[in-house]
Amino acid sequence: MSFFTGEQMIFFVDDDAALREANVQTLDLANLAVEAFPDAASVLPRIDAAFPGIIVTDIRMPGMDGLELRAAIHAIDPGIPVILITGHADVAMAVRALHDGAFDFLAKPFASDHLVGVARRALAHRALILDNRRLTAAAAAIDSPLIGESAAMLRLRETITQLAQADFDVLIEGETGTGKELVAHMLHRQSRRSAASLVAVNCAALPHDVAEAELFGSDQIDRATGKLGQAGRVRAAHRGTLFLDEIDTMHPAVQAKLLRVIEEREVQPVGAAAPEPVDLRVVAATKTDLMDAVRAGTFREDLYYRLHVVKLRIPPLRERRSDIPQTFAYFLDEAAAKMGLQGFQIDDGVRRHLVEHDWPGNVRELRNFAYSVVLDLPSDPGLSAMPGEASLSERLRRFEATIIHDTLTQTQGNIAETMARLGIPRKTLYDKMQRHRIDPKIFRT
Ligand SMILES: Nc1ncnc2c1ncn2[C@@H]1O[C@H](COP(=O)(O)OP(=O)(O)OP(=O)(O)O)[C@@H](O)[C@H]1O
Ligand SMILES: [Mg+2]
Incomplete structure (x- = not known):
């Protein structure tokens, strides 16, 4: 499972083309994803509060300088690390910038190791901030x-x-x-x-x-x-x-x-x-x-x-199948209420299909499924009937195929790992793959 989605990225800003290329190459050689910008104006539109990366910027640049860029970025999100590159004589200015919230600074000339080390530290810091936000948001919900x-x-x-x-x-x-x-x-x-x-x-x-x-x-x-x-x-x-x-x-x-x-x-x-x-x-x-x-x-x-x-x-859903209909109904109502709909009924056929399904993703999967059903309903408010048994079982089947497909993609076709993640035995997995005509070999690279 991924906690930190979105590619981590370094935006490198410097008006000096030669220095820019050299530093970009250094970062690139260290296997860090980097993109170069000649000035503050071109990088700013690319920044928002979800930006997963960091900024490394020269201070002295025509137009908006590095210090102003730092302030502009922190107006968008104070949690984005900004590393400033200063000239030899500018150290006092850099210390002031740190005080204002810059992550760190590099005084010219700096060793490439130093640049890579500071950048890695800043990237890890950014990942933690975003992760923490995710957890806090999850806690609120x-x-x-x-x-x-x-x-x-x-x-x-x-x-x-x-x-x-x-x-x-x-x-x-x-x-x-x-x-x-x-x-x-x-x-x-x-x-x-x-x-x-x-x-x-x-x-x-x-x-x-x-x-x-x-x-x-x-x-x-x-x-x-x-x-x-x-x-x-x-x-x-x-x-x-x-x-x-x-x-x-x-x-x-x-x-x-x-x-x-x-x-x-x-x-x-x-x-x-x-x-x-x-x-x-x-x-x-x-x-x-x-x-x-x-x-x-x-x-x-x-x-x-x-x-x-x-x-x-905490037992998995398949060990407490009697809870499945109630849990499904709860999420169905919750999803419907968010869309201003109401009054769903689940018939016996649907109930049976839900109860028989193994729900490898457990309550989260059941919840996602309930939401997907509601989102797909015709938007006519007078028509708040659930899809019938046949169409629901077809959806369940597709839903299951998607999950197996996604897991195999993540594990690159590794059967043992896929079994572990889905929490199902080997035979069940093979049966399901056969039923959905999924060939695990095509996921291997
Ligand atoms: N018994 C339950 N009743 C109601 N909602 C539940 C129940 N169990 C889980 N959920 C909901 O299902 C979703 C997944 O739950 P949660 O994030 O706590 O799972 P988890 O065990 O931490 O999973 P993971 O190991 O993947 O992190 C959440 O939206 C949570 O509110
Ligand atoms: Mg969890």
Whole structure:
């Protein structure tokens, strides 16, 4: 699954053609995607708040200079890193620019390694900002109720309420789309910590080289700016909840430091002389069995046992099929309400098809399907009847084919990986591929 979509990109701005080409080549050789611009006016229209990359710009340019460009970009999105290139004598000006919010500066002449290093750091920073925004947006959307009246869901809801008040660390296990993030937020909201923040970290989106400072903070003073380092997500979660999503992907070096946070309830920021106490609850989530990662040597056993004390397993939809019609109806109504429609009925045939489908993407898939059905309905408000059994089963079939197709594309035709991601056994996958006439070989490159 991708957390950070959109190609990361460096926009390099310099009016000096020779320097521009040399630096673009340097970045290109370092495998960084880069695009060159001769002036501020040509780059600005290309920037919006979703821009996934960074800007490197010369300060002295005809027309709008680098400092003005920095300000204009930050008026669009203050979270876009801007790196300034200064002449030898301009260092004082550069320091002022840093103070105003530039990410870093490069004083001419600079080594190509230095340019690449600063650019990489800025790109990682940008990726984290966007990832954090995504998580925050997801958190805002996540006050939806947990749906399901099956025995498993009743038990789950009850356990969440008990655990929320007990303040234990919790490990949430569940396939993709089963509601791990939703449950993490419920645990937080129902706890005595709800007045403080839930700080979400997607471990899979955290590049290893910045993970330590990002999580545990840094007290190092930046030699160039004189600015103190960052607080880190652990300290940001003080008195609240730290939600570590995709914990199985956490780098071993980071795992060691996390263990200390969990065992001692203290954090030692990078460069700090002594640890400081933190008061938080750790909620971790994983799609895979963490024990497999322990056996494979990628996950610390001691951390595993610490996290495993209280485990919440969220069952996939196919293990609680009786919840499918109700959940579908809920999302159907939700989607319809957003479009000003109402009064959908599901007939028995449709119900049977829904219940028989395996829903490898679980609730997320069911939700997407409900929305796609509503979006495809004729827009006549008098006609709020559901499509009949035949057309719905045909849609389900197409929907399933699309998911298998997409997963095979992502895994480049790797069957084992496709089985794992979809959570279905080999035979089922082969049956489905045959039924949909999908040939896995064509996805292999
Ligand atoms: N039991 C449920 N009732 C209502 N909505 C649910 C339920 N489970 C999941 N959802 C919804 O399904 C979507 C996916 O849930 P969520 O993001 O929590 O899944 P996840 O387990 O974190 O998946 P992934 O591992 O892919 O990140 C969200 O829109 C969420 O609100
Ligand atoms: Mg999730």
